Amino acid sequence: MAQFIFLKLALRGLRRNLRRSLITISAIAIGLAALVFLRGYIDGTNRQMISNITGYLSGHLQVHQRGYHDDPTLDLTFNRADELMARFGKRDAITAIAPRVESPALASGPDQAPASGQMKTRGVMMIGVDPERERRVTTLYKALMQGEYLDPADRRGAMMGERTAEILGVKVGDEVALVTQASDGSVGAARFRVRGIYRSGIDMIDTSFIFVPLAAAQEMLALEGRVTTVAARLADLDDVPSTVAQLRSELGPDFEVLGWRTLMPELSGNVELHYLFVNMILLIVFSVVTLGIANTVLMGVMERTHEFGVMLALGTRPAQVARTVLYEALLLGLAAIVLGGAIGVGITAYFGYRGIDFGEYTQAAQMMPGLTGIVYPSVRMEPLLLLSALLLAATIFASVYPALKAAHLSPVEAIRGMRQALHLRLPRLHLATPLLPRAVFARIALRGIARNPRRTLLTLCALGAGLAAYLFLSAFASGFYLQMRNNATDLITAHLQIERKGFRDEFDAKLALAQNDQLLERIRANPLVAAAAPRLQAQTMASSPTKSEPLMLYGVDPMAETKVTTLHTKIVEGAYLSGGRVREIVIGRKLAERLRVRLGEKIVVMAPAADGTLGSAALRITGIVETGNDMFDRTMAVTNLAVARELLAVPGDIATIAVRLYDIDAAEAAIPALAASMTAPAQQVVSWKSLQPEVEQMLDLIRINLRVILIIVFAVVALGVMNTLLMAVLERRREFGLQLALGTQSAQIVRTVLYESLVLGALGLGAGMIGGALIVGYFHTAGFDLSAYSVTGRFPGLTSVIYPTILIANIWLPAAALFITSVAAALYPAWRATRLDPVQALRHV
Amino acid sequence: MHNVRVEKLTRIYRQDSIAVTALKDVDLDIAAGEFIALVGPSGSGKSTLLNLLGGLDHPTSGRLWVEDRELGAMSARELADMRLRRIGFVFQEYNLIPVLSAIENVEYVMLLQGVADQERRRRALAVLADVGLTGLEHRRPGELSGGQQQRVAVARAIVAEPALVLADEPTANLDSVTGAALMDMMRRLNETKGITFVFSTHDQMVMERARRLVHLKDGRVVI
Structure with missing residues (x-):
């Protein structure tokens, strides 16, 4: 019973000092509410991003034959899709499943003028889907701009992105031809009619895919009922890891089961980065909130020295006084957490329902993969409980010191000296007081x-x-x-680039800049421009004796280039380019590892040349860079401009001019100024934001x-x-x-x-x-x-x-x-x- | 000439639905230069009457004049000014502004009144000497004993030469020797400077030193 006396005292103490109690409670509650909201906001942003991006293409998880993810070939297909799907369907976590076949193909637009050789062709990824099942797993049908979604009854209907349609020069109702290599090694070809055109806002999805009915794709690829992929959608993203683990053990070693994180490493990276950034911030906010709580609790206790003095004088034991103070903190903390939790959840839920519209503040967020301008915060139990527990602990911890202090007061001093006893006291010198000034x-x-x-x-x-x-x-x-x-x-993008319109779609060697010497001079003469460098740029294939890898190759003039970009400072082995006609190349560490080549060895680079032939060159690796960025280190390289010209059969041409400005913030402003100095038509200035x-x-x-x-x-x-x-x-x-x-x-x-x-x-x-x-x-x-x-x-x-x-x-x-x-x-x-x-x-x- | 006149003064405190009558129809005249003790048991209305006289509190009904000015007709600003210039206070405890030294506490009131610098310092030193605190002028309240603090409070109350000094149980926290010394000092100031003192007490020693006693009981004047 003695326990309850102090609990009661604590309760009464809180009620007596209602105002102070309310202030303390509000301090803790507001802190918790802010933390809960922040966390909910970030969860909401991330979930939306994940859900939208996985919704376009990948689904939440995929099942393939083992090894398919690393090396997607038609050798790794399976024919138990129906059986698999029937088994999946029994799981509560899985809401929808869809079978697919995926294969690279060459797509051609309508053969308008065969004599001129103007037929537009582009390499794409052909995806055969079961339209009914697919629309329950992915949501690309929602992004349709023109036409309709695939129809099982229309075996020759195809759906593609807006950019693909532009490049192929087709619209709804036009024909496209797809050519591919079938699983038996024969050439598979078929004509489709464009049924629907979509725009997802994601470059890769809008430029690289053509969707056709599953049966048509299977026929083209000679797969007869076999599929490459089964994609699934789950009711709750949080269930992905556990579902993946269960399916793995159930399906055995013949299959690989991959969650969205493996399927979309960039997205996973983005989400991780976002969480990392936000956890840093939550940590800081948490410390600020804790400090605020400690302050309030400390002040609340210190103020009441007199009261504790009386308690002690009446024979209360120090431990009991301390207990009273701790009970008070506990009660305050509990009340505050209930209140703060309710406020936090309430605000988060409200905005989760209404959404927070950032449409006015950003255009980019609308184009951000999977992110619209409206964010819907989401409430989750786990962080709420964790944050509540941490704040309660902080509250109690903050009251330990004042509780001990109160317990060790001298009763007489505490009562008579009132608040003095708990104060820190600074020594004061007895100097003669100067005249009390006006500024009293x-x-x-x-x-x-x-x-x-x-x-x-x-x-x-x-x-x-x-x-x-x-x-x-x-x-x-x-x-x-x-x-x-x-x-x-x-590294490579520079602040601005000047290029022919459409160059970036295919890096076509024929799209060179006209009168490039004069243009370069005029650009360099602009007062905003610090330096400008001429370049060629091409999508190539780099091969070592053992492997081939796709490579974005830049032909550069080392003298000019080093004034514009800083890649030469990232050399970890060997040296940068020496210029002239030397057949040398600087590649990233990751690419070297993939190709299994070392400094001084040669690799062969092949690229479609302007004259229609396949250009090739053997280049000695003169330098290896490590930029700290995987994508660069794996997919990009630089060689001498003259060598690239020879490779692409474009003597004297340049494709782009990379520009460094004195001030990167002036990039947008510099575009019209530089555009004015271009005399030839169809040329444009592109800023780093677009690049x-x-x-x-x-x-x-x-x-x-x-x-x-x-x-x-x-x-x-x-x-x-x-x-x-x-x-x-x-x-x-x-x-x-x-x-x-x-x-x-x-x-x-x-x-x-x-x-x-x-x-x-x-x-x-x-x-x-x-x-x-x-x-x-x-x-x-x-x-x-x-x-x-x-x-x-x-x-x-x-x-x-x-x-x-x-x-x-x-x-x-x-x-x-x-x-x-x-x-x-x-x-x-x-x-x-x-x-x-x-x-x-x-x-x- | 009346220094203070009180007519049918009533003060009722209300807390929630309970009304407590602290003063009931009190009539009282105090002449200039009096040295009066309000006496009576706890809850008899002594402090309430003092607070009303000092313009710190407002009567529920009735009227009161200090130096022929009716307090009920004055604004908050005028009341503050009245307290500053015409009335001095001495409380039971916590009398002094803790961050100011003894002499600064005394100067504070004169400063508010706008007394010139040198004059202020001269008068403060003089009045502190009057209350026997020479040498302790630069101590802060926390460094003074209870009796010394009350002397500073008295010095502060009289330095502006008010018409009236109100003291609410000034000796309650002091031992008998210190208390008697404080009373003797106030009495001397009353005689030499002609300042009117009204104080409340239930201390026999204080009553003996008063020249007139006003007995209060249950909010009424009984003698």
């Missing part, structure tokens, strides 16, 4: 700050830590952004998320500061009552508090700035190593070490706003205090 309120304010170092420290902590956290976040994001942008453009839309999209997504997050962090920090100041002023009602009784005007008291909070605000701001700058400075030099997360290599421009950077433009506004908030937060209770009845205020202890 400023002096009272200053001494008030010095008199109560604990309160001052707590307030400074709340403000300083909040601002420092904010600074670090902002700097981390800026560093991330700048680094990603610079890396992405510095690397995935970088721009990711940056945009991060920018938007950051805006959301910074608003929330700011709100949490501001509320924490408000709480602390509110408490500090409320604590002093008696002091204000005395001043009022002595005839001080209300405005003068408000002025005192204003001075105090101005000084505190300035000190806190200074502390925050210095603290933030130190943290940022440290990581700016040391770097923030993300390599443990292994997602960084998959994204262009992203390397594994982030160097946070402070951009003054990003911090002065929040700093000023925080300052104003903290001052305003103190003025409200001061104003309230002056409305008090002095008699009441004087009684208040």
Whole structure:
């Protein structure tokens, strides 16, 4: 029973100090609500991205014959699809299943003028699907722009992306011919009629696929009922890993079962990157929230020395006093978590239903693979419970120190000395007091700050830590952004490229720039341009004695190129190109590994030449680069311009001009200026944002998320500061009552508090700035190593070490706003205090 | 001439639905230069009357004048000004502004009144000498004993030469020797400077030193 007495005391204590209890509860609750919402927001963004992208093509998981994923050949097909699907259908987790055959094919548009050889041809991936089943697994039918979805009854109907249709020069109702190699080695060919044209907004899907009915594809490929793939959709994304594991053990070693993460490593990388970024932020927000809670709890306990003194004097044992304090914290924490959880879930659910529309802020997010401008946050139990438990633990932990402090008070001192006993006390010299100046309120304010170092420290902590956290976040994001942008453009893309319209569709060697010498001179003469380099660019096949790999080959003039891009600084073995006609090549480490070649060895590069023949060249590997970016290291290489000209049979031509500007931010502005210097038609200037839309999209997504997050962090920090100041002023009602009784005007008291909070605000701001700058400075030099997360290599421009950077433009506004908030937060209770009845205020202890 | 006049003064406190009558139809005249003790048991209305006299509280009904100005007709700002210039307060405890030293606490009131710098310092030193605190001027309240703090409070109350000093149980927290010394000092100030003192007490020693006793019981004046 003795247990309950202290629980009851704690409960009564909370009720008696209702206002303080409410402030503490609100501090914890708001923190939790913010964390829950943030987490829900990020989950929502990611789920949407995953669901949309897997919805277009891959489905949530796929089953193949073992080995098919790494080496997709028609040798690895299976004919038990119906049996498999019947078995899958019994699982609750799986909502739909669809069989497919997939095979590369050559697609040709209508043979308009056979004599001119103008027939448009393009390599595509032909996918044979069961239309009825497929539309339950993937949602590409929703992206139809023209025509209709595939129909099982229409065996010759085909569906393709808008860009593919453009390249082939076809529209709905036109014929396309598909030619492919069948499983028995014969040539399979068939004509289809374009039935539907879609636009997904994802380049790869819009340019590379043609969908046809399953039976037609099987016939073309001589597969007779066999399929390459069974794709499935699950009710809940979270079930993917467990379902994959179950199917694996059930199907045995003949099959491979792959979840979306394996099927779409880029998407998986994006999601990981996003989570990584956000977990960093949650960690920082969590520390700010915890600090705010510690502040409030500490203040709430310290204020009540007298009460604890009485308890001790009455014979309460120290441990019992401590227990009372801990019970109080526990009760406060529980109440706050219920409240904060409810608010957080409520807000998240509300926006989950309504959606948050970022349409106005971004165009890129609308093109972002799988992401529309509207984000729907989602509530999940697991993070909610985890965050609640952590905050409760933080609350109780924060109350341990004041609980011990209260337990070890001397009762006499506590009762008589009132609040003094718990205060830190600074020694004061007995100097003669100078004449009380006119600025008496400023002096009272200053001494008030010095008199109560604990309160001052707590307030400074709340403000300083909040601002420092904010600074670090902002700097981390800026560093991330700048680094990603610079890396992405510095390696090969440059800031702008000049090329013929349509060049980028097929990298056709015939599409060269006209009058290229004069053009290059005019571009270089533009005042915005720092350097410009001529290039050739072609899709080639690189072969070693053992293997072949696709390769994007750039022919460059080393002298000019090194002024535009920085690839030459990433050489880890050998040297950069020497120029002239030397038959040499610089390749990435990953490609070298794949081809199993070493520095000094030769590889053969083949490419379709402008004269219609297949050009080939044996090039010696003179240098190996490691850029930290997998995609570059695996798929790109540079050779001398003259060598590339010979390979592609384009003497004297260049295909593109890569431009480095003095200021990358001027890229968009420079486009019209450079376009004006082009005399030949059909040429265009393309900015890095168009050249690397995935970088721009990711940056945009991060920018938007950051805006959301910074608003929330700011709100949490501001509320924490408000709480602390509110408490500090409320604590002093008696002091204000005395001043009022002595005839001080209300405005003068408000002025005192204003001075105090101005000084505190300035000190806190200074502390925050210095603290933030130190943290940022440290990581700016040391770097923030993300390599443990292994997602960084998959994204262009992203390397594994982030160097946070402070951009003054990003911090002065929040700093000023925080300052104003903290001052305003103190003025409200001061104003309230002056409305008090002095008699009441004087009684208040 | 009346320094303070009170007519049918009634103060009823309401808390939730319960009404407590703290003062009921009190009539009282206090002449300039009086040294009066309000006496009576706890809850008899002493503090309520003092608070009303000081303009800290508002009567439920009835009227009161200080120096022929009716407090009920004054705005909050005028009341604050009245407290600043014409009334001095001494409370039972927590009397001083904790961040200001003894001399600064005394100067504070004069500063609000706009007394010139040198004059202020001179008068503060003089009045602190009057209450026997020479040498302790620069100590902060936390560094003074209870009796010393009350002396500073008295010094602050009288330095502005108010018409009236109100003291709510000034000796309640002091030992008898210190309390008696404080009372003697107030009495001396009353005699030499002609300041009116009204204080509440239930201390026999204090009553003996008063020149007039007003007995309160259950919110009414009984003698």
